[in-house]
Amino acid sequence: MTQTSPIQHETDAAAGGPVLVAENVRKSFGDVEVLSGINLEVQQGETVVVLGPSGSGKSTFLRCINLLEDLNGGRILVDGRDVGFEVRGERLHELSGNQIAMRRRDIGMVFQQFNLFAHMTVLQNIIEAPTGVKGEPREQAVAYAKSLLAKVNLSGREDAYPRQLSGGQQQRVAIARALAMRPKLMLFDEPTSALDPELVGEVLATMKELSGEGLTMVVVTHEISFAREAADRVVFMDGGVIVEQGTPEQVIDNPQQERTRAFLSRFL
Amino acid sequence: MPVTSRPVTSADATRGGERVTARSLSLDVANSVRRKHPWRIVAVLVIAVLLAQLVQLLVTNERFGWPTVAKYLFSIQVMQGLGMTIVLTIIGMILGIVLGVVLAICRISKNPVLQATSSAYIWFFRGTPLLVQLIFFYNLSALVPQLSLGIPFGPAFVSVATNTVITPMLVAILGLGLHEAAYMAEIIRGGLLSVDPGQREAGASVGMSNARIMRRIVLPQAMRFIIPPTGNQVISMAKATSLVSVIAMSDLFYTVQAIYNRNFETIPLLLVAVIWYLIITSLLNIGQSFIEKRFSRSAKQENNSLWSFLTRRSGRRPVAAAGAAGSVPASVTEASNTEASNTEASVTERSDA
Numbered sequence: 001m002t003q004t005s006p007i008q009h010e011t012d013a014a015a016g017g018p019v020l021v022a023e024n025v026r027k028s029f030g031d032v033e034v035l036s037g038i039n040l041e042v043q044q045g046e047t048v049v050v051l052g053p054s055g056s057g058k059s060t061f062l063r064c065i066n067l068l069e070d071l072n073g074g075r076i077l078v079d080g081r082d083v084g085f086e087v088r089g090e091r092l093h094e095l096s097g098n099q100i101a102m103r104r105r106d107i108g109m110v111f112q113q114f115n116l117f118a119h120m121t122v123l124q125n126i127i128e129a130p131t132g133v134k135g136e137p138r139e140q141a142v143a144y145a146k147s148l149l150a151k152v153n154l155s156g157r158e159d160a161y162p163r164q165l166s167g168g169q170q171q172r173v174a175i176a177r178a179l180a181m182r183p184k185l186m187l188f189d190e191p192t193s194a195l196d197p198e199l200v201g202e203v204l205a206t207m208k209e210l211s212g213e214g215l216t217m218v219v220v221t222h223e224i225s226f227a228r229e230a231a232d233r234v235v236f237m238d239g240g241v242i243v244e245q246g247t248p249e250q251v252i253d254n255p256q257q258e259r260t261r262a263f264l265s266r267f268l
Numbered sequence: 269m270p271v272t273s274r275p276v277t278s279a280d281a282t283r284g285g286e287r288v289t290a291r292s293l294s295l296d297v298a299n300s301v302r303r304k305h306p307w308r309i310v311a312v313l314v315i316a317v318l319l320a321q322l323v324q325l326l327v328t329n330e331r332f333g334w335p336t337v338a339k340y341l342f343s344i345q346v347m348q349g350l351g352m353t354i355v356l357t358i359i360g361m362i363l364g365i366v367l368g369v370v371l372a373i374c375r376i377s378k379n380p381v382l383q384a385t386s387s388a389y390i391w392f393f394r395g396t397p398l399l400v401q402l403i404f405f406y407n408l409s410a411l412v413p414q415l416s417l418g419i420p421f422g423p424a425f426v427s428v429a430t431n432t433v434i435t436p437m438l439v440a441i442l443g444l445g446l447h448e449a450a451y452m453a454e455i456i457r458g459g460l461l462s463v464d465p466g467q468r469e470a471g472a473s474v475g476m477s478n479a480r481i482m483r484r485i486v487l488p489q490a491m492r493f494i495i496p497p498t499g500n501q502v503i504s505m506a507k508a509t510s511l512v513s514v515i516a517m518s519d520l521f522y523t524v525q526a527i528y529n530r531n532f533e534t535i536p537l538l539l540v541a542v543i544w545y546l547i548i549t550s551l552l553n554i555g556q557s558f559i560e561k562r563f564s565r566s567a568k569q570e571n572n573s574l575w576s577f578l579t580r581r582s583g584r585r586p587v588a589a590a591g592a593a594g595s596v597p598a599s600v601t602e603a604s605n606t607e608a609s610n611t612e613a614s615v616t617e618r619s620d621a
C-alpha cells in the first residue's frame with residue numbers, strides 16, 4: 001500500500017466539516033492574558049498562515065490546539081471533537097492524559113527547535129510513534145518512513161543521528177516524523193525561525209509541496225513570501241485577537257487595519 | 269616604478285617573494301624551537317625520591333606484617349566479611365535506586381504534598397550522618413517497643429516486639445538504603461531535568477502517553493546524566509558499609525577488627541581491609557566506565573571517554589563546562605560534582621567536534 005500510493009494525509013474528514021474550529025479561545029499566563037477570544041475555522045485541505053508580531057499570542061494559540069497549553073476558556077475542536085474534553089450531558093468533562101494522547105495522534109506538530117529525539121536515528125524518530133503508539137507493523141512503518149524521507153529529500157539519511165544533520169535537514173525530518181502519524185491537521189510553529197537564512201528555503205519548499213497536496217495546515221511564521229505563495233488564507237493576530245483575515249492578496253497587499261499595515265511595513 | 273599598476277597573476281602569488289623569504293629564514297611554526305620545561309624534570313625527580321622511600325618503607329618495615337596479611341587475606345572469616353560487605357552494597361544500592369526513583373518523581377510531580385514530602389525526606393536523610401541514623405535505627409526499640417500492623421489509630425491485627433524484627437541486618441539495609449535513596453533522588457531528578465522539555469513536547473505531539481514519553485524519550489536521555497554520579501554512589505556505598513561495624517554487623521571491617529582485637533595484629537589486618545576495599549572499588553570503577561561508554565554510545569560516535577579527555581587536554585575548559593552545568597540542577601550531590609562536570613566537559617567538547 002505504501003509502495004504504490006506515495007503519501008496519504010487522511011483526507012477523509014468525518015462529516016466534511018471543518019478540521020479545526022476554535023471558539024472564543026482565551027488563555028492567560030498568570031495575570032497576562034495572551035489570547036482574548038480567538039475564533040477560527042480551518043477547512044479540509046486549507047493552508048492557513050498566521051502572521052503577527054512577537055507576543056501576539058500566535059504560538060500560544062497553536063500550542064493550545066494540541067493542548068500543549070491548557071486553555072482558560074472557549075473551545076477547540078479538531079475533526080469535530082474537543083481535544084482535551086468529552087461532552088457528557090450539558091458539560092465538558094476533562095479527559096485523562098492517555099485519552100488526550102489518543103486525540104493528539106491526529107494532530108501533527110513541527111516545532112521551532114525541531115525537537116527530534118536526540119538519542120534516536122532519523123528512521124527511529126519517524127517510526128517510533130507509528131509502531132509504538134499506533135501499533136503499526138514495523139516493516140510497514142519503515143516503508144512509509146522511507147517514502148516520507150524521499151518526499152522531504154532525505155533518502156539515505158535513515159541512520160544518521162539528529163546532531164549530524166543541518167538545521168534544515170533536522171526540520172525536514174521533524175516534518176516527516178509528524179506526517180508518519182498520518183495527521184488530519186498539521187501545525188507548524190515558526191518552523192524556519194531557528195534556521196540559518198540559507199537553510200530556510202529547503203524547509204519552505206517542502207511545506208509548499210505539502211500544502212499543494214491538500215494537507216490541512218496551520219502555519220505560524222514570519223515568512224511573508226511563504227504566506228503569499230502557499231496560503232489559502234492569511235490570519236493576522238495582534239494583542240491576543242485576530243485583527244484581520246482573508247486571502248494573501250487581501251491581507252498582505254491590501255490590509256484594511258492600521259495594525260496590520262504597521263506590521264507588514266516592516267517587511268517591505 | 270609603480271608596482272600596483274602591474275596585474276598580479278596566480279603565478280606571481282606562488283612564486284611570490286614573501287613566501288620564498290619565509291622559507292629561507294625558517295620562519296615556520298613547524299621549525300620553531302620548542303620551549304624547555306625544566307620544572308617538569310624537577311617534579312619527576314622529587315616524586316621518584318618519595319616513591320623510592322615509600323617502597324623502602326613497605327619492604328624494610330617489619331611492622332607491616334606482610335606474612336600476617338597474606339595469612340588472613342583469603343581466610344574464611346575475612347571472606348565471609350567481604351561477602352557481607354558486597355551483599356550490603358548491592359541491597360543498599362537497589363533499595364536506594366528504587367526509592368530514589370519514587371522520590372525523584374514525587375519531587376517533580378505537580379502535587380505539592382508529594383513534592384513537600386519528598387523534599388522533607390531528602391532534607392532529613394541527607395541532613396543527618398549515616399552513622400547516627402544507623403545507631404538510631406539500631407535503638408529503635410527504645411523509642412517504639414512494639415511494632416503493629418493494623419488500621420491507623422485503630423486496632424492492630426499483628427503486633428510484635430521491635431527487637432525481634434529489627435535485626436542488625438535489617439538496620440544495616442534500611443540505614444544504608446534509606447540514606448542512599450535521598451542522594452539517588454537528587455541524582456535522578458537532576459538527570460530528568462537535564463532533558464530538554466522540547467523532547468517531552470515532541471513525544472506528546474505524536475500522541476505518546478506520559479508513561480511512554482518517560483520510558484522511551486526522557487529516561488534514555490537522562491541516563492547519560494544519571495549513570496556517572498550513580499557509579500560514584502556505588503563506590504561510596506561500598507565504603508560506607510564499613511559503618512555498620514558499629515552495630516555489630518560482621519562486614520569486612522567488623523571482621524578484621526574482631527580478629528585484631530584477639531591477636532593484636534592491628535596494622536596487618538587493617539591492611540587486609542584496605543586491600544579488599546581497593547579491589548572492590550577498582551572493579552567498580554572499571555564497571556562504571558564500561559557502562560558509561562555503553563549508555564553514551566547513541567549520543568556520540570567518536571571515542572570520547574573521560575580517559576581520552578584527561579589525557580588529551582590538561583584541565584577542563586571552565587567557560588564551556590559552566591554553560592553546560594547550567595542545565596543540571598546544582599543540588600546534585602557534592603560527591604558527584606567532579607565526575608558530573610568532567611562528563612559535561614566532555615559533552616561540550618563533543619558538540620564542538
